[in-house]
Amino acid sequence: MRKRNSPQTKSNQNIKREHDSIPWRYLLMTLVCGLFLIVGFFFAARQHFYSIDYGIKNSRLRKQIDELEAEKRRLILQKEIALSPGEIKKAAKKIGLTAMTASNIEAFRSAADAPVKPKTEKISIDKTPEKPSDAKDAIMAANKPAEKIAKAEKIVKPEKKTTDAKDKTQAKSAK
Amino acid sequence: MLVVAFFILWIGGIGVRLVHLQINQHEVLRDKALDQRRDQIKSRQLRGTIYDRTERALAMSVKVKSLYADPREIEDADAAAKIIGKALKSKPNEIAKALKEGKETGKKFVWLARKLDENAADRINEELEDRSLRKYDLPRYAGLYWREEQKRSYPYQNLAASVIGFSNADDIGSAGIEQAQEEVLHGAVIKGWQDRDRLGRVYDESDTEEREPPKDVVLTLNxxxxxxxxxxxxxxxxxxxxxxxxxxxxxxxxxxxxxxxxxxxxxxxxxxxxxxxxxxxxxxxxxxxxxxxxxxxxxxxxxxxxxxxxxxxxxxxxxxxxxxxxxxxxxxxxxxxxxxxxxxxxxxxxxxxxxxxxxxxxxxxxxxxxxxxxxxxxxxxxxxxxxxxxxxxxxxxxxxxxxxxxxxxxxxxxxxxxxxxxxxxxxxxxxxxxxxxxxxxxxxxxxxxxxxxxxxxxxxxxxxxxxxxxxxxxxxxxxxxxxxxxxxxxxxxxxxxxxxxxxxxxxxxxxxxxxxxxxxxxxxxxxxxxxxxxxxxxxxxxxxxxxxxxxxxxxxxxxxxxxxxxxxxxxxxxxxxxxxxxxxxxxxxxxxxxxxxxxxxxxxxxxxxxxxxxxxxxxxxxxxxxxxxxxxxxxxxxxxxxxxxxxxxxxxxxxxxxxxxxxxxxxxxxxxxxxxxxxxxxxxxxxxxxxx
Known part of the structure; x- marks a missing residue:
């Protein structure tokens, strides 16, 4: 060991000894890095499993979309079958509609051209088919004028009675 | 010194092994790993729709399911045939015969039922469920799988049939517009892959190629x-x-x-x-x-x-x-x-x-x-x-x-x-x-x-x-x-x-x-x-x-x-x-x-x-x-x-x-x-x- 040539008179109280702080630093650094590494590993693992999990969910959703699209197509197909002319004809017959003909078109046109009459106006009946008030009636009237007339007659009959009654009262008052 | 030398040798051995695996055995191991987790999938695009002038579908394709078996995975063909026959409402003898023949000839693929609708597929899945089996895909039965196919439907039946024509079982147009516009209507086969985990769940999938979807044809017919x-x-x-x-x-x-x-x-x-x-x-x-x-x-x-x-x-x-x-x-x-x-x-x-x-x-x-x-x-x-x-x-x-x-x-x-x-x-x-x-x-x-x-x-x-x-x-x-x-x-x-x-x-x-x-x-x-x-x-x-x-x-x-x-x-x-x-x-x-x-x-x-x-x-x-x-x-x-x-x-x-x-x-x-x-x-x- 080398002898230091320090003066004997000089106090060594203020002399600070050098500390060997490197191991602690390394230790700390290693610890921090280790922690980062471990956290990083955990983080990466978590991300990995999350990604797999999301992948599985994504795959399920994609499959679901495919299934829903397939279902949509199946429903469109069912709708097309239900809307095929044959099926519509059956349904139309059930509710009493008849096929569109030139006579129906004329009935529609006349119905559209006809002025709107007030409800209180009397209904006049002749042997020609009356002008229908709405589309369904137009079709019915065009094809079943006799039925329409009979129906209209039923409506009118009570009105006739009321007019007769009015006439009677007027006659009485005149007397 | 001895310990250090041993340690170095050990590390070196590991390094050499890693180099060998990563460089020399790379392709083999990669393929092996992919084979374990990755499935190749093929799907056909749905054939194009034929519309009339009022946008009503005269011919359209819908997805259906077909059931097939891998006979190699079925141990007892007769027993399986009985259960499958019951579910499919078909003769077990024929199924058993097909499975046995497939097994003998080493076939991986035998059709059991084709182009079933969703309801029929669900019913079969329920009837074929084997709870003891760990299988993610339906049906949960060993050796049985579904394959998605498409079925051509003509909702208006014989309406304009001679104009629309028809496509055959392989979805190839064989008459009428279906034949004339085959190139336009035909759905391409798309290849892709799916990565599965150990339970068979798909966690990643993609198509290997992009193909243009088929086109729709609008007719002048009403x-x-x-x-x-x-x-x-x-x-x-x-x-x-x-x-x-x-x-x-x-x-x-x-x-x-x-x-x-x-x-x-x-x-x-x-x-x-x-x-x-x-x-x-x-x-x-x-x-x-x-x-x-x-x-x-x-x-x-x-x-x-x-x-x-x-x-x-x-x-x-x-x-x-x-x-x-x-x-x-x-x-x-x-x-x-x-x-x-x-x-x-x-x-x-x-x-x-x-x-x-x-x-x-x-x-x-x-x-x-x-x-x-x-x-x-x-x-x-x-x-x-x-x-x-x-x-x-x-x-x-x-x-x-x-x-x-x-x-x-x-x-x-x-x-x-x-x-x-x-x-x-x-x-x-x-x-x-x-x-x-x-x-x-x-x-x-x-x-x-x-x-x-x-x-x-x-x-x-x-x-x-x-x-x-x-x-x-x-x-x-x-x-x-x-x-x-x-x-x-x-x-x-x-x-x-x-x-x-x-x-x-x-x-x-x-x-x-x-x-x-x-x-x-x-x-x-x-x-x-x-x-x-x-x-x-x-x-x-x-x-x-x-x-x-x-x-x-x-x-x-x-x-x-x-x-x-x-x-x-x-x-x-x-x-x-x-x-x-x-x-x-x-x-x-x-x-x-x-x-x-x-x-x-x-x-x-x-x-x-x-x-x-x-x-x-x-x-x-x-x-x-x-x-x-x-x-x-x-x-x-x-x-x-x-x-x-x-x-x-x-x-x-x-x-x-x-x-x-x-x-x-x-x-x-x-x-x-x-x-x-x-x-x-x-x-x-x-x-x-x-x-x-």
Whole structure:
């Protein structure tokens, strides 16, 4: 060991000894890095499993979309079958509609051209088919004028009675 | 030191091993790892949809599931077959046999059930669930897997079946639009991969290649018009007991085919159950002699060339004409007859004289201009071009024969197009059945732009329409009169050639009516052709004209065409119109009917080796023999019957007819037709003796 040539008179109280702080630093650094590494590993693992999990969910959703699209197509197909002319004809017959003909078109046109009459106006009946008030009636009237007339007659009959009654009262008052 | 050395060696060994695995064994191990977790998948894109003009799907594909087995993974084939057979409701023996055979031959793939719908697949999944098995995919049964396939469906069944066609089990178009537009509709096979975890769950997937999805095809057909045409045609074929029938509804202004019907037809959903003849679209595949409807071309050429004026009287109208030793006769020629009248009564002699005036070359030129002799160009497979010979190989009487619709072969679509040309003021618009082709996202890929060519002048076309109007008003086409609309058209009745006897068969007809409505500004052209009508009257006016009327009256209101004639609200019946049968005369030379002979002639002509003598074949029937005529006694009976019935108002747009013509009860009238046909059948042996 080398002898230091320090003066004997000089106090060594203020002399600070050098500390060997490197191991602690390394230790700390290693610890921090280790922690980062471990956290990083955990983080990466978590991300990995999350990604797999999301992948599985994504795959399920994609499959679901495919299934829903397939279902949509199946429903469109069912709708097309239900809307095929044959099926519509059956349904139309059930509710009493008849096929569109030139006579129906004329009935529609006349119905559209006809002025709107007030409800209180009397209904006049002749042997020609009356002008229908709405589309369904137009079709019915065009094809079943006799039925329409009979129906209209039923409506009118009570009105006739009321007019007769009015006439009677007027006659009485005149007397 | 020793420890350090050992440590270094250990680390070094690991490093070397890592280098070996990562560099030398990289490919092998990578493949092994991928093989464990990754599946290759193949899926086919759904075939494109076929729509009608109103966006209704006429043909579309849906996803279905097919069940298959990997026999290597099934240990006990018999036990498995029992369970699978129960679930599939099929015979276990057959399944066991298939599994065993597959196992023996080392097959990885055996079909068990194909193209099942979702409900059936769910039911099978439930029934085949093996809870002891750790399997992620359905069905949870060892060795069984689902494969996604697609099934082509035709929701409207036999509606326009011959136009749409069908695709076979491998989803390849085999007829109609399905075949013609295979490239557009076909769904490509897409390869991809799926990564699975240890439980078999998919956590990553992707396609290895991007393919353009198939396109959709939009047709010009209207499903409702098509339905009405189909219905009317079917009824017409059944009423006349015809072999087959065809009908076309065409928009003359745009060339769009609104309906194309064939009967008998088929259901493309189960096409294997039908005869292959029914697949044919006869409107473009069949060639026939058009008969009198071809007079349209004859008069068109003459009027356009200013050779005749329809309002003028026919010069020296006679009941026969002899051309190159061939005597053509008819009953309709009379004195003081205009060309309007000649067209109305379908006078053969007048038509022949007119064509002779036009001349060979010009007449042939007009035939070509109208589009005969080559395919119309509609987007359907195997369209015929018909038969039109060059004037160089025509014989002496060929021009005369062609002027009345013989010695020429046409398709129904060609004939309808010719009438559409007249309906469109002389401008021919190429008929087409595809409106547009578009991408799956709705963007238009291509839209059809039809070719337009001027054939005759607008004035000529208008003149012809007037002539055709006369046919319906007072000629052979009275049954084509419409309720609420004016109509114009022409009847045609032609004998068929019998290839067995190599001569015309007087009992077999092609009866047609081609017309348009409304007469002044036609919105539709309708062609109806009946092949071999057998019951009742068999001429075009009686067989096909009512079908025309049925179709026209059904579709015109739907097309929002405003009625241009008187509308009668009473139920109209064809029987109310007096039966005015187009008198048919057997030709002296039956050669003119033979289409096969025409084909052979054409070949011979090329070789300059025409042998006319061989072409002439004798016929049993005498020339000019009238084909059908009701006995006078029966007619008297009918008249007395009519008088007994209550009188009805004449309810057509035609000029007022005598009372006996105007009203006739339906039942009686039908009976009358029946008696007429019966008499006709009875007198068929005598008909050749009847001379006019």
């Amino acid at each position: 499903h409702s018009i098509q339905y009405k045409a189909d219905l009317a045609l079917e009824q017409g074929v059944k009423n006349s007991n015809a072999k087959s029938g065809m009908a076309i509804v065409l928009d003359p202004k745009t060339g769009e085919i609104l309906a194309m019907s064939n009967y008998p037809t088929f259901d493309p959903n189960r096409y294997t159950e039908f005869a292959t003849e029914n697949y044919s679209n006869r409107t473009i595949h069949d060639i026939y002699s058009p008969g009198s409807v071809f007079k349209l071309v004859t008069y068109s050429s003459a009027i356009n060339e200013n050779i005749i004026n329809p309002d003028n009287q026919v010069a020296s109208a006679s009941s026969f004409i002899e051309v190159a030793g061939h005597r053509f006769t008819d009953h309709h020629s009379r004195s003081n007859m205009t060309y309007h009248d000649a067209m109305a009564v379908s006078s053969n002699v007048t038509a022949i004289k007119t064509a002779l005036g036009v001349g060979k070359e010009k007449f042939h030129d007009y035939i070509k201009r109208f589009g005969f002799g080559k395919p119309v160009g509609v987007e359907l497979p195997a369209e015929t071009g018909g038969i039109v010979r060059s004037p160089k190989v025509w014989q002496g009487d060929s021009l005369a024969s062609m002027s009345i619709g013989y010695e020429i072969g046409v398709s129904a679509l060609q004939m309808a197009t010719a009438f559409a040309t007249i309906a469109n003021d002389g401008e021919r618009v190429q008929p087409h059945v595809i409106k547009e082709i578009r991408h799956a996202d709705g963007k238009i890929f291509s839209a059809t732009e039809p070719q337009k060519t001027r054939v005759v002048t607008a004035e000529t076309a208008r003149g012809l329409r007037k002539m055709l109007r006369e046919v319906v008003l007072k000629g052979t086409g009275k049954r084509a009169q419409l309720n609420g609309y004016t109509s114009a058209g022409k009847t045609g009745t032609a004998w068929k050639f019998n290839p067995k006897t190599k001569r015309v068969d007087a009992s077999k007809y092609i009866s047609s009516f081609i017309g348009m409505a409304p007469a002044d500004d036609p919105k539709v052209v309708i062609a109806v052709v009946m092949d071999e009508p057998k019951s009742g009257a068999r001429d075009g006016g009686q067989v096909s004209a009512p079908v025309f009327r049925e179709i026209a009256e059904g579709i015109l209101p739907e097309m929002s065409v405003i009625p241009d004639a008187n509308i009668k609200f009473d139920q109209l019946t064809a029987q109310e119109i007096p039966a005015e049968i187009e008198t048919s005369i057997l030709p002296e030379n039956e050669r003119i009917f033979s289409l096969e002979a025409l084909e052979s002639e054409e070949t011979d002509a090329v070789e300059n080796n025409v042998d006319q003598k061989e072409q002439k074949v004798s016929q049993k029937e005498k020339p000019n023999a009238e084909i059908r005529e009701a006995p006078k006694e029966k007619k008297k009976e009918e008249k007395t019957e009519i008088k007994k019935e209550p009188k009805k108002e004449p309810n057509r747009e035609k000029p007022p007819e005598p009372d006996k013509k105007s009203a006739k009860p339906k039942a009686n009238a039908v009976g009358q037709e029946k008696t007429k046909s019966d008499q006709k059948n009875k007198s068929s042996g005598e008909k050749t003796k009847q001379k006019t």
